[in-house]
Amino acid sequence: MTTTAHRRASGPRPTADGTGGRQAAGRAPLSGVLWLVWRQHRLVLGVLLAGAAATAVWCAVLRGRMAEVIDAHHLAGCSMISLVPHCADTQEAVIAFRSEFGSSLKLVETGLFLLPALIGLFLGAPLVARELETGTHQLVLTQSVGPLRWLAAKLALPAAFVLTAVSGLSAVFAWLWQVGGDEVSGSYWYSTLGFGALGPVPVAYALLGLAVGVLTGLLLRRTVASMAATLAATVVVQLAFQQLRPALLPVATSRFGLGTAIQAPDSGWVQGQGYLTRAGERLTGDDMGCAPNGDYAGCLRSHDVTGQFLDQHPVSHHWPLAWIESGLVLALALLVTVLVFRVMRRRHG
Template identity: 65%
Template sequence: MTTTAHLGANGTGPTAGDPGGAREPGVRGPLGGLVWLVRRQHRLFFGLLLAAAAGGAVWCAVLRGRAAAFIDAHHIDGCSMISLVARCDGTQDAVVEFRNTYGPALQLAEAGLLLLPVLIGLFLGAPLIARELEAGTHKLVLTQSVGPLRWLAAKTALPALVVLAVTTALSAVFAWLWQVVGDEVSGSYWYSTLDFAALGPVPVAYSLLALAVGVLAGLLLRRTVLTMGVTLGAMVLLQVALKQLRPYLMPSGSTEFGPKESAQLPDNAWLVGQGYYTRSGDHLPMEVCDSAGDQESCLRSHDVVGQYMDHHPASHHWPLAWIESGIVLALTAVLTVLAFRVMRRRHG
């Protein structure tokens, strides 16, 4: 007659069926077995993420090499469609050809990194816990040696590590590509919605946030499809809200132009506001005299002496990116803590 070994109530001691307390070699521990299970359950999505990282790296490397060769051959580094730089005279046709050739590929890469956090939230974060709760398979695990908090930690830790590694790699490779093709020559500037969302720590932070949103929504809603819809809506809302907040994350600079000066900023400066300034230094909105019949008389009556432009220079790019990413990661931490509190309250 044979006996079957079972773990005790706390998962560490032997039971009557295992009087010696010995574990057969090669048998996984409770938590290690759960991590293995998480990897098995999501191996398809993990594989797709890793394949996207590898494929994206190769594609960006090839695109960077070809774009750099074109720029060098046509001497258009730092040149734009309308450039005030003397060495860029006569390069407009080459710049147009460059944008037509490499612009679509660059925009595709930017759009992919913008959408990546949403896809992670939809297909990894949302079903990660909701599917278990909906099917009831979590009950089997929670009746074994793994407690609810350790179960949640094991379920989220491995996906978070994979997401962190993949998004960091993709963001770094894209930044390497953007060093060659970004700004003037491609007309793709750091402050655009696509570029800002694809560069530096921003896609990494939003991807981790999407995972946290999906996990918390799954714990609360316990329905996979409903959780996916809520995760999608929440991520779109958060991205739009933070985009509106972005210009105010740090003070912008202001440049004043006299009455005989051309009011023009560098192409890589992000214009966030403009208007008129008076002799006393007051700033008036650009629309102050729109309804006036005689605009010149209206401006003289307000004692206007020139125009001003509020802007973020290119040097503000990385501070803005890190500030926004810090806000997103702080929100991610809050949602993660809430998820563990919900898990403790519902399952002890």
């Protein structure tokens, strides 16, 4: 009896992850915390992956249907008003195409554009804030895992899931965009939703949203307050980059004679147009004050106007702009992550 009682008293004790000491002894401390993070957040992470997989399947089906319609009516490269010869009689077909597929394409764009904010709101903000609010972090920190290693595990596993899910969705959407994007659908690459859903942009913003959510959780220590602050910060960052985006790359300038009608391509992101003087000065109609119903030609001569200009970002600027903005956003995400670990070290050692 004495031997049995002694073995029970000195046997495996429950740890923070709910396993016995023998099981925990066979697992490295950090991997044990990763398992605990998975157990705590497997519902949200599972929903993220399942939603990404379902959306990818739906996009594949949508792409097939769109490709059939475009091939049947020869709509590739056509818009509602196009100067391309083979698009002369396709206006009604383009209108029908946009009526059938426009809302579906817009729905995918909107989902990818909002996904970074949703990740920060429902994954990043509660990730640490809930632990601090309920005090359950104290149990974990009493184990062999230090606060910084605990935080690293808390960030690493969700970041891996976010990177996998959003990268896959972005790639599938780019594959869908190749068929029905831009001219045919009327949803252009430079639109707020289109740019935010294509290429590396949603991936960078998703990682930033996750990092911002964890930082607000550490600072505010309240789940609901952290969610609100994360949403506000994510919106502010996205709005700031929307204003900065046109200046990330020099525009391409085209020059025209006075008698030439300026025709910007449908895929071009127009940034400005106006008149050129003999000295090279740029003027707009507002600058000159020429009345349309007056002697407009005489007014142009009085300002020594010799030609016209058009500033735009052509479609070839899309990927450079996307990578530049994504690099800046990722740098910001890295900075926020560094702040997260500094705050953790200062408050919890």
